[in-house]
Amino acid sequence: MALTQASCSSTKTATSQKGTASSVEAEKPKPSKNGIKSYGEVITKDAKSDAGVFTVHKVADKYYYEIPDTLLNRDFLWISRFANLPSGLGGGYVNAGSSVNEQMVEWQKVDNKIVLKTKSYSAIAADSLPINLSVKANNYQPTLYAFDIAAFSKDSSAYVIDVTKFFLSDIKAISGLDSDMRKNYKVSKLDDNRSFINSVKSFPLNIEVKQDFTYDAAEPPSNSETGAISLMMNQSMVLLPKVPMQPRMYDDRVGYFNIRQIDYGSEAYKADEKSFVRRWRLVPKDMAAYKRGELVEPVKPIVYYLDPATPEKLRPYIKAGVEQWNKAFETAGFKNAILAKDPPTKEEDPDFSPEDVRYSVIRYVASTTRNAMGPSVSDPRSGEIIESDIIWYHNHLRSYRNRYLLETGAANPSARTLNTPMEDLGEMMLEVITHEVGHALGLPHNMKASFAYDTDSLRSGTFTQEYGIAATIMDYARYNYVAQPGDKDIRFVRQLGPYDHYAINWGYRYLPDAKSPEEEIPTLSKWIEATNNDPVYQFGSGSGGYDPASQTEGIGDDPIKASTYGLRNLKLVAPQLTKWTAVETNDYNDLDELYGELLGVWSRYIGHVVTNVGGVYENRLKPNQKGFVYTPVPAKMQAASINWVLDNAFASPEWLHHSQISRNIHHASHVEGIRSLQVRHLNNLLSADRMARLMENEVNNVDYNALDMVSQLQRGIWSEIYSGKNIDIYRRNLQKAYLDRMNFLINEEPSRSSRFGTPVDLSQSDIRSIARGELVKLEKQLKAVRARNTNQLTKYHIEDALVRIKNILEAEKA
Structure with a gap:
């Protein structure tokens, strides 16, 4: 504690x-x-x-x-x-x-x-x-x-x-x-x-x-x-302690949870906002040895007790997950800084209770919830973490088993079963506990860390065994879905990374000569600036949804390449799902569950590429550092991302339809499921805030704007009117959804379009002009081809589209 x-x-x-x-x-x-x-x-x-x-x-x-x-x-x-x-x-x-x-x-x-x-x-x-x-x-x-x-x-x-x-x-x-x-x-x-x-x-x-x-x-x-x-x-x-711990000033270039105060006693010409990081109080037991650079135990280590309800077979993995952080604390000059212990018996400590704030406990909760949490209690005066209870819900490993099978099964033979080996499950649990303890140490998610590694390096056994699949355990980079069949000695599960050592040193290294938070700032800033913007040591929260380098569940520095590898693996896994589930259990429940989650994985891969469009890289810098805080994604990458989405998200996904799956888990929901997923990404692309960022490209000298995106997207979604092909059921649904979205952009009230993301007034922006102009163009093209197609459903669909377009344009006049 x-x-x-x-x-x-x-x-x-x-x-x-x-x-x-x-x-x-x-x-x-x-x-x-x-x-x-x-x-x-x-x-x-x-x-x-x-x-x-x-x-x-x-x-x-x-x-x-x-x-x-x-x-x-x-x-x-x-x-x-x-x-x-x-x-x-x-x-x-x-x-x-x-x-x-x-x-x-x-x-x-x-x-x-x-x-x-x-x-x-x-x-x-x-x-x-x-x-x-x-x-x-x-x-x-x-x-x-x-x-x-x-x-x-x-x-x-x-x-x-x-x-x-x-x-x-x-x-x-x-x-x-x-x-x-x-x-x-x-x-x-x-x-x-x-x-x-x-x-x-x-x-x-x-x-x-x-x-x-x-x-x-x-x-x-x-x-x-x-x-x-x-x-x-x-x-x-x-x-709370009578004398608060000396706080450490927060710097948004390093990821820490923080508390905020307004200091009216500041000598600045305004109330000065101060932020302090949330961290445990670790003080070297031997200050002289610590100053000499020796590893020293803290006066009071951080101790976690296991819940008495924890299954015996899982206890070694949980303990290892907690104490894995000692590697990072050694970088900060401490040894044995964090310990995991079995709960004391009644004879050893009759007063022990998980509710006693003197004890931090990893609680094992009998619940169907699939989650784990790392909350902590901190002193609002200083940011000192007083106590923390990690919460592990019993069913959480089921989620990890499913993701393991779906995302690594193509290249990883041990993942091709519902009965995942205990060694593998234990490793997953160990790393999840390490992640949650990271939160309890004050570290938030760092979604930028997975972007630090070259995508193809994740196919190297040598690289992944040493560096893992992301620069921190605090990223949502759970599995290596990039590795391909035939790649050797690959690490598939996340692990502690170099950023974790850097962040713990920055937050926990004791600075005995600094008598106030302000006196620490020069040293703390020097440590940050010494990294010279190395992507391994960058922090990004993933909030906002505009930075393709800071996304949940992504790995590698190229979303297009990583999603291509991931989708290639998913196409190998899908035909095997029945064999790996229903054949093992003689039951279709797991197949149903896994197939639904497979659609979710496909959707995530699509979303990673979508973020490139109208994307803006955020690099947290101070004025004395070179570069810009915000840099738009290059035009070629934005255009390539739309092409990728057209080919891999909006093309008819025949690879997803397997009779042994669809005809055994539902009677009529496959097409609707695909429609719903595709529409989510279509509406995301045609959101007002994304189009606002694309319009901003015009003043940032990026040769790709909102008109370029809508024109490219419309031509791809309605490609059959240029090729003369019949329009199948997936595409008919998608094209109707496209018209619905254009109606939204043209006829909805401006306030409704500004609920999320970048604020934009539709009535006074180019968005409405672009939507109207492209829709009029589409109307002319549909009129020119409606008599050529002999397929009856396609003809009906085109006629219906023309009526919808007419109604959209007339509604605007009204």
Whole structure:
């Protein structure tokens, strides 16, 4: 754990330090007769008490907190999470364990009340500066709840308050239902008769409360006949260190999660926004040896305990996944910085609990969810990570097995089965755990790392065994789908890469001579600029969807070449799916599942190439570095990408239709499935934000613009009218979808086209002019060929297209 010794002190130690309490702490409580009872009247002999940061008492059906006066006005972090939730809540994108809200709070004494108040560090100024008074006055924080003092402790050193009503009330700031959910599900109220406190547990540094709530809801996300939503919330209150860790300034050229503050005490002529990276507190145990460049153990290592529910056969892989990060920490000068341990037995530690914030745990969750998560709790004052629980859902390996089969099966014999060897599954799990621990160390996804490697190098056994398939484990580059049959000694699964060593060194190397975050900046910047823009050390979040070098699930530096290799492999895998699934199981369920996922893989390969069109490379630079932050993709590559999409996405995909598959998994959905996938990419290409970027090419001297793209796309999608061929069912569907999209660009209101991506006003841009002009051209071409074709369905389709075009153009006039 990365907690300081001060922050790890027990409540007993904290309360014994009353004599050294700072001036901001409340004065000692004194007995009063203002409705305050004696301690014995409130906390009776029947009370069940749980000592911790606060002592928690349960008396009959009431819960009481006994708050030491030394912990008033101390900073606590309050985290509200889903413990259990109904299926479909939030559209299915919310899982058990997901955080709903994190806020800093403090307990204050106001007359005869104890007040729970939120506290923000997003706006700050040093206490010594006059502007601090204005910051406090203009950032007054809300009160979550006010509690009557029920009693004083026996020695008058603590206040007893009844928290029952608070935890049984629908407090919006800690509720799992946000305003959108309440509106969508037509939530009317919390049902008091069906809501209760499930448990309250106190630990030396935190209190955990579980609330079982049922809301009346007219349209719940599941079990609609009940007219209710039931969920269990977990409220965590964590005592933060008295002295915050020295922060490290965030730099967007290196990937770290961060916290932001507005410093009104800055000497700049405006409020200065400061960002700090989120990281554990690692301090060398032997500072002199550390300064000499020797590997040194930290004062307090990061320790993860395995969930007792973890299957024995998986434990070695999980431990190895955690401790693999020690290789990167050695680059930062630490040895044994991160450890994985089995859960202690009752005899070894009777007080061990995964809910205790002093312990970080890799939780093994019995759930059909296919996911893993690496959340962490950090101090909003400094970015110090206090605790982290990695969550592994039982069914997650199924997703990896399926992707392994589909993406590597052509070149990798061990992937050609549902019964993937345990050695392979273990390696996958190890790397997933390493990835999730990376998040818990403060590292976000770095989608640019996979672009650092030459695409053809991924077909080299020598290269992939040493460097992996991406420069970091934090990219979504799970498998090597580029390697072809016959390539030797290939590594197919991702691994820790050179960027991971670089990022951990940048974030965790201790700088003993720097006495403030600002004093660290010259050293940190020098490390970044020493990489000289080497793509191996670049960071890209993948957000925005405009940078082809920063995409999820892509590998290699050439999306066209990588997707060509991937699609070539997929065409070899598709005919074998029945043999590798249904023949093994004598059941079609797995075949159905795998075929559906195969369509998804094909779609991803298409999407990687689509991003080249209107694409812009983003290179995070400071003004003292050479080059531009934004560079458009070369014109030739954009045009080549449209040709690739026409040949590999919009051409009729006969390779996907296998009677042994389609006639055994559905009765009539193959054509519709293909249509849906093709339309997704068509609409993506003809999106207003992509066309806006293409129009920008005109002023950036890139010889490929929105008109070039639409003209090239239209000619390819309607190629049959030039060749005289019959138009098959796939192409008829695609061409109708094209007309629908043109109608959208010509006749939809501008505001509806600007919801995502680059803002653009359709009514005042060239987009509408281009769409109209190309549609008029298409209308003339269709009229010229409609009498030539003898195929009846093709003739009907052309006539229908002409009617649709007429309606689109006339609707615009209206």
